[in-house]
Amino acid sequence: MTEQLTTPMPESSSRKLGLEMTVAALARLLLNTSRRFAYPFAPALARGLGVPLVSITSLIALNQLTGVLSPLFGPVSDRWGYRTMMLLGLGLMSIGMLTGGFVPFYLTILIALFLAGLGKNIFDPALQAYIGERVPYERRGTVVGLIEMSWAGATLVGIPMVGLLIEHFSWRAPFLVMGGLGLVSIAMLGALFSGGTRRSEQGAGAITFGQAWRQLSCSSAAVGMLAFAFLTSLANDNLFVVYGAWLEDSFALGVAALGTATTVIGVAELSGEVLTASLADRVGLRRGVTVGLFLSALGYLLLPIIAQSLPLALAGLFLVFVIFEFTFVTAISLVTEVLPEARATMMASYIAVAGVGRVVGALIGGPLWVWGGLTAIGVVSAAIVLIAFVVFWRSVRL
The missing domain is CATH 1.20.1250.20 (MFS general substrate transporter like domains)
Structure with a gap:
């Protein structure tokens, strides 16, 4: 690791980066909530689907296994670009949540939770790499710390909101709401984030898996x-x-x-x-x-x-x-x-x-x-x- 030389960012670029990171943090809050909400509400999901509780805990375990797949997508992000992979991660989560909400069967909920976990494990490394690419090193701790607040935010804000949706509507409501918000996040992130990385702009983006x-x-x-x-x-x-x-x-x-x-x-x-x-x-x-x-x-x-x-x-x-x-x-x-x-x-x-x-x-x-x-x-x-x-x-x- 070598010392990184950075130059001050123009004020307009700094404002744009701040807006990008705000949208990214909200998108990540949504992804974290979709990944974590099944833990406390496993009994509600089991009742809604008419299956034993152990069937839901098995889904949660499968969701955890998506983390093992994360390294497979890292080289793809380095090759295709971080923005593309962030959009893919949000897209998978949105498809999964909407499918689970509209087609409420055990198999579709399994797919929904799997895609939510996979989407998060594609989105997170791409976002963190994007931060490493765009944020000067001397400010990186601040930005990463602010982005990571979305993890605790899922526990303190996201999951309580899911509880309210289940209580006032049904166990399917959180799937539909998170899927819809995922589509909104895709539109905002796609409009705001830069298309490529600095390496791809310099012609070095085609790094291979090997x-x-x-x-x-x-x-x-x-x-x-x-x-x-x-x-x-x-x-x-x-x-x-x-x-x-x-x-x-x-x-x-x-x-x-x-x-x-x-x-x-x-x-x-x-x-x-x-x-x-x-x-x-x-x-x-x-x-x-x-x-x-x-x-x-x-x-x-x-x-x-x-x-x-x-x-x-x-x-x-x-x-x-x-x-x-x-x-x-x-x-x-x-x-x-x-x-x-x-x-x-x-x-x-x-x-x-x-x-x-x-x-x-x-x-x-x-x-x-x-x-x-x-x-x-x-x-x-x-x-x-x-x-x-x-x-x-x-x-x-x-």
């Missing part, structure tokens, strides 16, 4: 950031999959109270994204990630010690998730500059590897909880983050 993957595998910084994504996601989901059981066992929380705890995590995610937007560029992206990793390890270790009452437990969870979100989102800003000639390939691989890390974390979290409780969870997560710290420190020089 070239993209060779660049990634030969870059120590790229491999290091993929290891970082895997390890930090593993450590976080190791805790995430058992925090409900921990709160229930330790403080006798019921379902409603556990829902409040989930809101705490949603606010923590938003707070971490706000911190990235407001602080990352000022403190420096590499320094921000380094400090975040150190504080994450400390947070995992201290959580079992300080959580002696429910308020302290919720405060501890809040801080752990704020630090994780700040660290992970700030790292995304760095990743956009790791492979300038294959940005979408790098971003797609980063997202996919992080997803694999979450799966592994979920798999080991349960057995660790049974074996050693929250203390075992905290120690293992802290150790994994310290390994990520070493990998990051040795591989990233920017």
Whole structure:
């Protein structure tokens, strides 16, 4: 990774970029909501379709598998252009949602959720690569942080709106509304976003699959950031999959109270994204990630010690998730500059590897909880983050 030289953007270009990023953030909020709403409303979907709950959870699991397909589309984005792939991602989500709303059968809902997940995993790397292409490096942390607020926004705004639609209309209403809004997003994004990337304008846009993957595998910084994504996601989901059981066992929380705890995590995610937007560029992206990793390890270790009452437990969870979100989102800003000639390939691989890390974390979290409780969870997560710290420190020089 080399130092990037940037020049101030003209005021008109800056305004246009700001409008583009606003539209992109709203489109991403829609995609995130379409990806996440099935989790809390699985019982409503099961009742509406007349199928067992396990049938809906199987759909959710299939939706998660779309993340594994993300790297296949990275080189396509680098070859065809980021705008094209963002429109494709929104188009797939819109087709899926409208199909699910108008043709309410189990198979079509399966297709709808699969296309929503696939659309998000095509859209996100293309958008992040577009940001890396268009936004000066010294402003990238701010822009990425603002865009990433749409993830927490899905929990805090999107999913509650879905709940209102289901309550006042029917379980099909969210599919129709999100599909319609997807079409509006396609029209706005298509009208506002630039047609090509700087590389394609320079005649270098036709990067092949082989070239993209060779660049990634030969870059120590790229491999290091993929290891970082895997390890930090593993450590976080190791805790995430058992925090409900921990709160229930330790403080006798019921379902409603556990829902409040989930809101705490949603606010923590938003707070971490706000911190990235407001602080990352000022403190420096590499320094921000380094400090975040150190504080994450400390947070995992201290959580079992300080959580002696429910308020302290919720405060501890809040801080752990704020630090994780700040660290992970700030790292995304760095990743956009790791492979300038294959940005979408790098971003797609980063997202996919992080997803694999979450799966592994979920798999080991349960057995660790049974074996050693929250203390075992905290120690293992802290150790994994310290390994990520070493990998990051040795591989990233920017």
